[in-house]
Amino acid sequence: MIAATELRLVLVTPETTLLDERVRSLQYPLYDGQMGVLPGRAPLVGRLGVGELRLEASDGRTQRFLVDGGFVQIKGSVVTLLTHQSMPVEQIDLAQAEADLAAALGDVPTSPEALEAKQQALQRARRMIALRR
């Protein structure tokens, strides 16, 4: 079998399909770290984290997007990212992210669930700020 050369990325949010195009490669945040995909990847279903989706388009340009949780499905040559919220990195609202961070820092958790929620909110806000800068 010849090595697969095709890779298509579909980026879907609950409201709309943000991207549907052929790419050379992409990297996205999994729940525990960044993961890269090249053509010919074996099928996979995974949980996404918060972070940066970086893709190399078929014309060689690099695009960066924010991905906020969700799932990834790789099936054949198609990579589908299902995420709650996504936008190009340039469109991240820095002031809003900083306000979120401040709010999360000020939060005093009283239960294990609240603590977890706080840590997730902190991580999310910090990554958004780091991406924007």
Next chain:
Amino acid sequence: MASARILVKRRKSIRNIRKITRTMELIATARFKKAMDRASEAAAYTRKINEIVADLAQSDLSFSHPLLQQPAEEQNVAVLVLTSNRGLCGGYNGGILRQALPRIRQFEQDGKHVSLEVSGKRGLSFMKFEGIPVDQSHTKFEDKPGFDEVNEIAARYVAGFVAGRLDRVDVAYQQYLSSSKQAPIIETLLPIGDLAGSAGIDEQANGAAIDYELLPSAEEILEELVPAAFKARFFKCFLDAAVGEQIARMVAMKSATENADEMIRDISQEYNRARQTQITSELAEIIGGAAALE
């Protein structure tokens, strides 16, 4: 027979009304197209979620998620009614409220604690008229419900259900079946009865099973997938309702315009007759007067 002048006046006012209904029809058509586009774009997400659920279902997992479990006792029930903010949309709100009201009464009869949530001014005024207390109300959902706003409500329901404060969530809305068919329906969204939905599983069963690598594990993916599937469905209710409202308004305004056309035709005919009679009688008077002079 009414005098010609009065008929002219009436015809003019009907023409004005026709202009308004015609414009409203055009506006509703434009909004319907937009709402429809949004709904079909959002369908991609729901479809994918269902696909993943179906894929995972094949890997022989025992699904156990709090959102899937039927509580031992249904004591606290939440009913969400999605109506429109504006009227002039035919039987749209009436149909939904006719579905919702018996369900609420039934719950009350069974001695359950109902927390009623209504979206849309029409539904709110109906509940006020019926004397049913509304616990939460929304009037911000128009023809473009945003996921973030809907998600807030969904997250509240999920949290309530997981914590045991809620045992059941019903949603009454206009379901979109096709562009020519919508029906008011009341659905139980929590507990989630059939997770994959009937369509998802069937499609997958035909294709060869794909051996997925699961990261971190099937259980942990499911843990997040189940709420996501619920939220996607919940959001779809709002999108369907938005599309349904515009279709209902379009149809209502179309028939109003047609009625106005018919009335204008009838009145024109009557006016012509009245005018003819008037001329005839004037002529008869002149001829009579001339004959008297001879």
